[in-house]
Amino acid sequence: MKTKKVPLFSKCMEDLSIMYERTMTRLGALAVTAFFLGAGSCVAGDDVENRLRAVVDAAIRPVMQKYAIPGMAVAVTLHGKQYYFNYGVISMEEGKPKVTEKTIFEIGSxxxxxxxxxxxxxxxxxxxxxxxxxxxxxxxxxxxxxxxxxxxxxxxxxxxxxxxxxxxxxxxxxxxxxxxxxxxxxxxxxxxxxxxxxxxxxxxxxxxxxxxxxxxxxxxxxxxxxxxxxxx
CATH class of the missing domain: 3.40.710.10 (DD-peptidase/beta-lactamase superfamily)
Known part of the structure; x- marks a missing residue:
């Protein structure tokens, strides 16, 4: 089937797409890091969770700051164990609860x-x-x-x-x-x-x-x- 390329996004959608790509690039680096952490997790004294947190922080905090995102939740599964890293609140409105691993997010598309x-x-x-x-x-x-x-x-x-x-x-x-x-x-x-x-x-x-x-x-x-x- 031959298809013709056409513009798919308005300016707003283009901005969201760029944000998504940059976030996924950061999370791709996180996945690679998690692999190496997992490979060495049997080493005595190796604090995998703290090392994962440092990588997740580096990936997520700049994105939240740049795009004024009120809250995010990140889950990493390594050797069958889940690690949760939560950031911010569910809304910019005053008094809103903090994000947790139980927070329900709208999944959109x-x-x-x-x-x-x-x-x-x-x-x-x-x-x-x-x-x-x-x-x-x-x-x-x-x-x-x-x-x-x-x-x-x-x-x-x-x-x-x-x-x-x-x-x-x-x-x-x-x-x-x-x-x-x-x-x-x-x-x-x-x-x-x-x-x-x-x-x-x-x-x-x-x-x-x-x-x-x-x-x-x-x-x-x-x-x-x-x-x-x-x-x-």
Missing amino acids: ISKIFTATLASYAQEIGKLSLSDPASQYLPSLRGSSFDNISLLDLGTYTPGGLPLQFPGDVDSHEKMIGYYKNWQPNYAAGTMRLYSNPSIGLLGLLTAESMGEPFEDLLEKKLFPMLGLKQS
């Missing part, structure tokens, strides 16, 4: 990993095929552009130009379905990749429809337990 995993699982158990037309799983979309757009197109952001976000006036389930029904692609399906929340969001909705259960129930009661996620 990491949720897309779970959406794609659930869709793949649904295919494995015969509830759907990623090559099927998207409209096959939602009667209200039949006769729309989604007759010619596959579930795989939705998951790979190639349905033909769905935007990064819904328009501001799409604020209910009914309006969302109406938006999809009236939406017209700018490109042929599978030819243009544009990062889009409505694209993979629709994949999640249709996957849930194919399995006959609410999306949130499928994640919390089926997918998370299978993945060993007990506090998600």
Whole structure:
């Protein structure tokens, strides 16, 4: 499949992307350091946790300061043992509690990993095929552009130009379905990749429809337990 490169982020998203890359570069160095610490952890008197903390501090504190991040939590697993390093508070508002390893963070677009995993699982158990037309799983979309757009197109952001976000006036389930029904692609399906929340969001909705259960129930009661996620 030939795709054309297009701008994916606004200036704000570019700044977030740069922050992410720099943080991951720092954490990549942390991972390498953790490896060598683990290799030498059997040496008497070697305080692995304090040495890990020094590396994590060097990676995290500059990022928090530069981007005014109120709080972060970092977990490192080494030889089956977990080390937690917590920074700051959950909000800049006065009196907010400090971050701990139990603090719940909003995961944002990491949720897309779970959406794609659930869709793949649904295919494995015969509830759907990623090559099927998207409209096959939602009667209200039949006769729309989604007759010619596959579930795989939705998951790979190639349905033909769905935007990064819904328009501001799409604020209910009914309006969302109406938006999809009236939406017209700018490109042929599978030819243009544009990062889009409505694209993979629709994949999640249709996957849930194919399995006959609410999306949130499928994640919390089926997918998370299978993945060993007990506090998600």
